[in-house]
Amino acid sequence: MARKISLSALTELPGNIWNSIFRNPLPSSDLGRAQTSFTNFFLHIHPVKVNRHTLKPWYTMGLGLITFFLFVILVFTGVLVMFYYVPSTNQAYDRMLDLRSTVAFGTFTRNMHRWAAHGMVAFVFLHMCRVFFTGAYKRPREFNWVLGIVLFLLTLFSSFTGYLLPWDQLAFWAITVGASIAGYAPVVGEQMRFLLLGDTTVGQEALLRFYVLHVAVLPLVITLLVAVHFWRIRKDGGLSRPPEAESEPGLSKETTAKVDLVEKPGEAFVTSAGKKHFGIQGLVRGPFTKVGNVPDNSVFAWPNLFMAELFVLILTIAGLCVLSLFFDAPLEEPVNITHPPNPAKAPWYFLGLQELVSYSAFWGGVGIPTIQVLLLLVVPYLDRDPRGVGRWFAGERLLANTLFLIFVIVNITLIIIGTLFRGPNWEFVSPW
Amino acid sequence: MTMKKRNEAPAEQTEGQLTRRRLLTWLSSVGIFGSALISLVANAFFIKPRATYGQPNRFSIGKPEEFPAGTRQALDGQRVCVIREGERVCAISTTCTHLGCIVAPSETGFACPCHGSRFDQDGNVTGGPAPKALAWYKVSLAPNGELEIDKGVEVKSGTYFNV
Numbered sequence: 053m054a055r056k057i058s059l060s061a062l063t064e065l066p067g068n069i070w071n072s073i074f075r076n077p078l079p080s081s082d083l084g085r086a087q088t089s090f091t092n093f094f095l096h097i098h099p100v101k102v103n104r105h106t107l108k109p110w111y112t113m114g115l116g117l118i119t120f121f122l123f124v125i126l127v128f129t130g131v132l133v134m135f136y137y138v139p140s141t142n143q144a145y146d147r148m149l150d151l152r153s154t155v156a157f158g159t160f161t162r163n164m165h166r167w168a169a170h171g172m173v174a175f176v177f178l179h180m181c182r183v184f185f186t187g188a189y190k191r192p193r194e195f196n197w198v199l200g201i202v203l204f205l206l207t208l209f210s211s212f213t214g215y216l217l218p219w220d221q222l223a224f225w226a227i228t229v230g231a232s233i234a235g236y237a238p239v240v241g242e243q244m245r246f247l248l249l250g251d252t253t254v255g256q257e258a259l260l261r262f263y264v265l266h267v268a269v270l271p272l273v274i275t276l277l278v279a280v281h282f283w284r285i286r287k288d289g290g291l292s293r294p295p296e297a298e299s300e301p302g303l304s305k306e307t308t309a310k311v312d313l314v315e316k317p318g319e320a321f322v323t324s325a326g327k328k329h330f331g332i333q334g335l336v337r338g339p340f341t342k343v344g345n346v347p348d349n350s351v352f353a354w355p356n357l358f359m360a361e362l363f364v365l366i367l368t369i370a371g372l373c374v375l376s377l378f379f380d381a382p383l384e385e386p387v388n389i390t391h392p393p394n395p396a397k398a399p400w401y402f403l404g405l406q407e408l409v410s411y412s413a414f415w416g417g418v419g420i421p422t423i424q425v426l427l428l429l430v431v432p433y434l435d436r437d438p439r440g441v442g443r444w445f446a447g448e449r450l451l452a453n454t455l456f457l458i459f460v461i462v463n464i465t466l467i468i469i470g471t472l473f474r475g476p477n478w479e480f481v482s483p484w
Numbered sequence: 485m486t487m488k489k490r491n492e493a494p495a496e497q498t499e500g501q502l503t504r505r506r507l508l509t510w511l512s513s514v515g516i517f518g519s520a521l522i523s524l525v526a527n528a529f530f531i532k533p534r535a536t537y538g539q540p541n542r543f544s545i546g547k548p549e550e551f552p553a554g555t556r557q558a559l560d561g562q563r564v565c566v567i568r569e570g571e572r573v574c575a576i577s578t579t580c581t582h583l584g585c586i587v588a589p590s591e592t593g594f595a596c597p598c599h600g601s602r603f604d605q606d607g608n609v610t611g612g613p614a615p616k617a618l619a620w621y622k623v624s625l626a627p628n629g630e631l632e633i634d635k636g637v638e639v640k641s642g643t644y645f646n647v
Contacts, residue, residue, distance in 0.1 A: 225585065225598070228583070228584050228585065229583045229584065229585065229598060231584070232582070232583035232584035233583060235584075246532070247528075247531055247532055250533050250536070251533070251536045251537065251538045252536065252538060253538055253539075253584075255537070255538050256537060257533065257536065257537060257538075389560075389561075389586075390560030390561060390586060391560070391586070392585045392586055392597050392598060393597070394597035394598075395597060395598065396585060396597060396598045406599075409582075409583065409599065409613065410599040410600065410612075410613050411613055412613060413582055413583060413613060413615060414615075416613075417583075476597065477595060477596070477597055477600040478598065478599045478600040478612075479600055
């Protein structure tokens with residue numbers, strides 16, 4: 053008897069282990085699809101059902117997702133690079149050379165980290181443009197827009213702190229300039245600069261501080277805020293969409309209204325059309341759900357949303373791998389504190405700032421950027437008109453969209469001027 | 485008397501009154517948030533270094549004979565340019581007042597490679613975004629007969645040291 057039991061325990065072992073990890077089989081019913089979404093730790097950040105409008109590829113273009121996936125890749129490749137990196141002015145640059153010459157896949161890993169960092173800055177900006185041009189920041193999503201702006205600034209700061217770590221000429225002089233800009237802030241500027249550098253000039257203390265910020269403090273803060281950002285998407289009612297996206301096409305208003313709701317959890321209700329539906333409140337115990345409790349224009353997250361996300365993930369990884377195979381991350385000469393390169397240029401996304409700084413250090417480095425950020429932060433609190441949400445370039449939002457487009461064009465133009473049209477001594481040169 | 489009144493009051497009527505529970509809640513909140521605030525200030529003090537490991541502000545550059553009349557020598561490591569005109573010596577900072585790059589001596593004075601600021605022979609701004617003139621530092625003769633520069637003490641532009 054005992055032997056029989058142990059034998060069956062052995063034969064059923066793989067199945068038992070599998071079932072202990074995954075509580076539900078691959079779903080074949082609506083109940084299963086719902087349970088898969090909210091009983092799996094990694095999937096339960098998703099809603100059980102999403103509106104069809106959310107899944108239209110050209111509405112979001114997956115820009116926010118790409119940003120998030122790039123962040124995940126950055127954490128992954130960043131941890132790998134940490135295994136070899138030493139934040140010391142004597143060793144840092146040599147370690148970068150080692151990474152290129154002796155470490156297996158060292159160049160590729162560093163390339164991925166570098167290009168993903170550039171990509172994250174670019175895509176977080178594009179994502180912001182998408183949110184603005186579709187009016188998605190409006191009530192009730194104002195605070196999520198604010199969180200997004202904070203995440204954008206944290207992304208820039210992460211990138212800035214990472215820039216110093218290779219300890220090459222570009223790193224040293226870009227940070228020297230950047231830290232001096234911080235020094236121009238009124239009242240607290242010099243204090244901030246000293247706290248950031250841990251010394252009066254960029255040196256060992258600054259390298260160590262930037263390293264700690266880059267590998268520990270900023271990733272933690274970003275992870276936390278990204279979690280809140282995602283959580284708010286659901287609690288604010290899912291992605292923004294036009295009002296007409298709420299009702300199911302082909303389902304008359306009369307039918308929608310006549311649905312009898314079932315109070316008991318887990319029970320199906322039958323619409324007057326004879327179709328079987330599960331009320332979401334029947335599946336989720338609790339007082340609060342934003343998903344409609346009548347038949348609406350939504351589909352189950354499994355597999356519709358997950359397939360879309362998987363597609364974006366694969367596209368992101370593929371694009372990044374191709375970039376990293378064909379283009380190597382630059383590494384300039386080791387730091388020479390007596391000879392700044394001429395011109396000394398910051399990373400491209402700061403070149404618009406550097407162009408402004410060449411006119412006035414205070415207004416270019418502190419005044420104008422601060423005003424821009426403050427304006428971005430208050431946008432959803434000033435623009436209270438609920439019209440035009442959920443459509444690209446809605447006619448009702450002509451003024452807001454035009455203003456934002458000017459903001460985008462001005463900044464991109466400044467970056468292009470700083471990148472291509474500035475030569476030695478920051479004098480105007482022609483790239484042709 | 486007030487104690488008695490408070491004890492007798494039913495729950496709905498204690499709104500706005502200071503009950504024991506509310507007092508304790510207040511005290512705990514002030515305690516917790518107060519500690520958080522104090523620890524924040526303490527953290528700021530912790531992060532601000534009391535000792536730095538960089539270069540000292542005061543350093544000697546050698547005997548006056550090493551800098552003959554007419555010398556205009558930039559010491560990039562110390563970020564200072566030593567100038568001797570006849571028997572007069574001065575030290576002008578080569579850290580750009582704009583954003584901290586090192587300016588290089590040019591025919592007309594100094595030029596910054598980062599954002600194109602230009603200065604004349606005395607460090608006054610002649611062009612570019614630099615907001616103020618290059619600093620002049622105190623020069624003195626140390627007891628061992630060597631010239632000493634103190635970057636901690638700025639002097640007025642045009643203040644020379646006679647050797």
